[in-house]
Amino acid sequence: MVEAQSVHKRFGGLHVLKGINLTVQPGEVACLVGPSGSGKTTMLRCINHLEQISRGRLYVDGVLMGYRERGDKLLELHPREAARQRRDIGMVFQHFNLFPHMTVLHNVIEAPARVKKMGKAEATETARQLLDRVGLADKEKAYPAQLSGGQQQRVAIARALAMKPKLMLFDEPTSALDPELVGEVLDAMKQLARDGMTMIVVTHEMGFAREVGDQLVFMDGGVVVEAGNPRDVLANPQHDRTKAFLSKVL
Amino acid sequence: MGRPVRRDQDGDEERSGELTTTTERPADVDIQAVPLRRPGRWIAAIVILALLALFVYGAATNGAYHWDTYRKYLFDQRITDGAWVTIQLTFWAMLLGIVLGVLLAVMRLTDNPVLKGVAWVYLWIFRGTPIFVQLTFWGLFSSLYTHLKFGVPFGPSLWSVNLQQLDALFFFACLGLGLNEAAYMAEIVRAGISSVGEGQTEAATALGMSWSLTMRRVVLPQAMRVIIPPTGNELISMLKTTSLVIAVPLSTDLYNVQNNISGVLFRPVPLLLVAATWYLAITSVLMVGQHFLEKRFARGSSRKLGARQLQALADATAGTGRDGGGGG
Numbered sequence: 001m002v003e004a005q006s007v008h009k010r011f012g013g014l015h016v017l018k019g020i021n022l023t024v025q026p027g028e029v030a031c032l033v034g035p036s037g038s039g040k041t042t043m044l045r046c047i048n049h050l051e052q053i054s055r056g057r058l059y060v061d062g063v064l065m066g067y068r069e070r071g072d073k074l075l076e077l078h079p080r081e082a083a084r085q086r087r088d089i090g091m092v093f094q095h096f097n098l099f100p101h102m103t104v105l106h107n108v109i110e111a112p113a114r115v116k117k118m119g120k121a122e123a124t125e126t127a128r129q130l131l132d133r134v135g136l137a138d139k140e141k142a143y144p145a146q147l148s149g150g151q152q153q154r155v156a157i158a159r160a161l162a163m164k165p166k167l168m169l170f171d172e173p174t175s176a177l178d179p180e181l182v183g184e185v186l187d188a189m190k191q192l193a194r195d196g197m198t199m200i201v202v203t204h205e206m207g208f209a210r211e212v213g214d215q216l217v218f219m220d221g222g223v224v225v226e227a228g229n230p231r232d233v234l235a236n237p238q239h240d241r242t243k244a245f246l247s248k249v250l
Numbered sequence: 251m252g253r254p255v256r257r258d259q260d261g262d263e264e265r266s267g268e269l270t271t272t273t274e275r276p277a278d279v280d281i282q283a284v285p286l287r288r289p290g291r292w293i294a295a296i297v298i299l300a301l302l303a304l305f306v307y308g309a310a311t312n313g314a315y316h317w318d319t320y321r322k323y324l325f326d327q328r329i330t331d332g333a334w335v336t337i338q339l340t341f342w343a344m345l346l347g348i349v350l351g352v353l354l355a356v357m358r359l360t361d362n363p364v365l366k367g368v369a370w371v372y373l374w375i376f377r378g379t380p381i382f383v384q385l386t387f388w389g390l391f392s393s394l395y396t397h398l399k400f401g402v403p404f405g406p407s408l409w410s411v412n413l414q415q416l417d418a419l420f421f422f423a424c425l426g427l428g429l430n431e432a433a434y435m436a437e438i439v440r441a442g443i444s445s446v447g448e449g450q451t452e453a454a455t456a457l458g459m460s461w462s463l464t465m466r467r468v469v470l471p472q473a474m475r476v477i478i479p480p481t482g483n484e485l486i487s488m489l490k491t492t493s494l495v496i497a498v499p500l501s502t503d504l505y506n507v508q509n510n511i512s513g514v515l516f517r518p519v520p521l522l523l524v525a526a527t528w529y530l531a532i533t534s535v536l537m538v539g540q541h542f543l544e545k546r547f548a549r550g551s552s553r554k555l556g557a558r559q560l561q562a563l564a565d566a567t568a569g570t571g572r573d574g575g576g577g578g
Contacts, residue, residue, distance in 0.1 A: 048456060079461060087458035097453035101471050101549055111457035114467060143549065163457060 001026045001061055001167055001198045002047060008055035009042055016042045018222040019056065024215065026166075029199045031209040031230060034219035035245060040202040043219070044169050047200065048089040049082055060089060061166055087115060090160030094172040096152040098144040098159070104131065105140035108159045116163065123162075130158040134188045150181030154188050161192075168192065170201040206250055210234055218242045319520035323511065324527065332507030333528045339423055339492040339503060344485055346428025351435025356465065358440055369436065376433035381426075385497035388426035392418070420502075423495040431488060438480045442473030474547040482540035486533050504528055 002024040009017035017039045024030045032040040045051045046058060049066040058065045066082060067074040077085075099107050108127035112118040118126075131137050134154040144152050153173055160168060170189065174182040186208050193199055193212040203209065209216050209230040216230035218239070226239045234250070237243045309315055323329055357369035376384070392413035401407030446469045454464040493505030501510065504525055512521035 050452060050456065083455070083458050083460050086456060089456070091453075091456035093449060093453060093456075095449055097447075097449040099450065099453070099468055099472075101547075110467065111459060114463055115458045115460075159457070 001028070002030075002200065003059040004043075004047075004056065005058070006056040007043070007046060007053050007058055009039070009046060009051060010054045016222055017046070017053075020219075020222075020224055022217060022224070022227075024167075024198060024200060026198050027196045028214040029193045029201065029212050030215040030217060031213040032200065032202045032217050032219060033204065033206070033209065033245075033249075034225075038219040039222040040219050041171055044091075044171050044200060044202050047167075047169060048086050048091055050091075060085070083115075087163055088166045090163060090165035090168040092153070092156050092160055092168070092170045092173050094175050096144070096149070096156045096176075098152055098156055100144050102143075103140065104136065104142050104144070104147070104155050107144070107155060108162045111159070112162045127158070127162055130161050131155070133161075133191070134158050135184070148181060149177045150184045153177065153185045157185075157188055157192070166198060168197055168199045170199065170203070172202050172204070174203070174205060204249060206234060206246070218245065220245070314519065315523075316517050316520040319515070319517050320523050323508075323521060323524050326511075326524075328507050328511065329504070329524055329528065332502060332504040333532070335420075335502045335507075336489065336492050336504040336528075337532065339420075339427065339495065340485070340489045342424040343427035343431055343492070344488050346424065347431025347435045347484070347488070348481070350428070350432035352439050352470075354432060354436035355439035355443060358436065359443060373433045373436060376430050381430050381491060382494055382497050384430050385423065385426040385494055388422040389419075389498040391422060419498050419500040423492075423498045423500045426498065427488065427491065427495070431484065434484060435481070438477055438484070439473070441480075442475075442477035443469055445476045446472045471547070475544075478540065478544050478547060482536070482543075485540075486536055489532060489536070490529060 002022065004020050004022040006019040006021055007017055008015070008019055020039070020043055022030070022043070032043060034040050042051060046053050047060065047065070052066055063085065065085060066077055068077060068081075069075075098104075099110065102110065105124070105127055108130060109120075109123045112126065113120060113123045128137065128140065131140055134157055136151060136154055136158070139147060139151060139155075144155065147155065157173075173189065174185050177185065182205070186205060189199070189201070189208070190212050201208070201213075213230035215227060216233045217227040218225045218233065218237075218241075220241050226233060226237065226242045233242065234246065237246055310317070354369045354372060357365040358373075360366065396412065396414050398411040398413055399407035400409040443465075450468050450472065451464055454468045459467070492503050495501075495503055496506050501507070508521040508525040512518040515521070
């Protein structure tokens with residue numbers, strides 16, 4: 001589903017990603033962990049082309065992200081094309097980023113109705129099902145500001161799912177939440193993983209990685225230090241830096 | 251504890267007041283403190299009212315105000331026609347100003363260097379020269395360009411208008427006021443757009459929304475909350491700026507009509523008061539409109555609930571647990 005080949009990312013003189021290789025199979029859950037500043041979030045944002053990569057290649061579902069290959073040249077995509085590529089990739093943000101001027105229901109309907117031109121009735125029907133799935137069927141008329149952080153994040157998940165994505169990206173989805181609200185969001189994500197969604201999750205929740213992760217990727221300083229089955233990596237880290245990091249978070 | 255205290259039902263003031271008995275501890279009753287006395291406010295109010303009464307009495311008994319003339323001309327046909335022209339000028343100029351202003355603001359915020367440059371130069375010129383000069387210029391426009399021709403550049407013309415024959419003073423007045431206003435509106439809209447968090451654009455982009463869709467559906471509606479108050483200001487300011495259209499020269503608006511009448515009567519004060527009354531009345535109506543518009547675009551901007559929403563929430567918590575959060 002995702003194939004990153006020695007991806008580099010530079011912000012001016014700042015070299016954030018230094019050759020990331022990552023393969024995520026369909027239906028897999030990959031967890032990106034590592035200290036802050038290690039490039040996890042940047043990597044995630046590169047995958048749906050919110051950031052342009054500086055070197056390497058990045059394929060999602062066999063399609064090169066952000067460029068068109070012609071011979072040995074890379075052509076920049078028209079924004080319209082880039083937008084089309086992003087439709088199949090859902091993203092959930094650390095700070096939810098719900099649209100505050102729309103009700104919960106309209107947050108979920110907006111993209112399918114406007115981007116996919118789905119009929120209003122169908123979009124509403126889908127939205128209600130998704131809200132039910134994340135346990136917020138009774139909140140559809142509320143505005144985001146009237147919900148708790150955990151509820152907002154579950155709406156954000158429903159909003160991303162409404163586009164029927166093939167891949168879901170989660171950028172520290174529980175980091176901005178009160179500890180007691182983390183569980184409800186993780187439960188929604190676990191449910192999604194069990195339903196077979198391909199997911200890439202930047203997280204500090206090692207319990208989640210152990211329970212539903214197929215792959216744990218430990219990043220530090222813009223490189224992948226260690227990757228493998230989460231249970232193995234967490235129980236028996238090979239690299240010193242992984243050991244040092246895990247000893248602090250576990 | 252003698253009897254169980256059910257704190258969640260103590261909200262009803264009247265009931266808890268009746269239930270107050272000597273056996274109840276202070277913690278069980280709602281506080282009903284004696285309000286702080288504020289004698290300063292009373293004294294200030296009395297002084298101001300006295301001064302106001304003095305002024306009103308003085309004005310009413312001073313013959314120089316010519317209140318009979320004021321009453322005679324307040325609803326004079328010429329005055330009301332003038333007020334109507336002023337309203338029309340304000341409407342069209344603001345419409346042009348807002349539409350063009352949004353366009354200019356968006357142009358300034360794109361990454362297209364050509365559009366950015368054009369918008370900047372526009373702002374530079376139209377904010378940098380006085381409105382009176384601009385209106386005078388539009389009045390002279392037809393002497394600069396006598397004919398408006400549509401056709402192939404440097405080739406034959408297909409359609410042509412003679413600007414000097416055209417009675418276009420009203421049109422040029424709207425154009426002059428509107429083009430000037432657009433420069434100011436552009437800055438207001440730009441501030442509004444910049445006030446919307448980056449996360450909003452990002453979320454919309456991640457959902458596959460195009461730039462223009464993101465602007466229309468996500469950014470601009472949220473920017474409105476910041477844009478409306480200064481726009482209301484601009485609207486009210488425009489209402490009064492219309493009195494400058496004499497520069498075009500258009501003289502059928504409220505101010506210039508009263509000026510013409512008072513010029514004949516040699517009584518400027520009562521007619522100025524007539525015009526002021528009308529300006530004030532129109533402004534008041536606009537202020538009411540602005541209040542409701544602000545409320546409309548404040549949706550979802552605050553967790554604070556209105557009285558009606560609070561009541562709905564209280565009902566929901568007390569009742570069967572029906573969702574009360576949706577009283578938007």
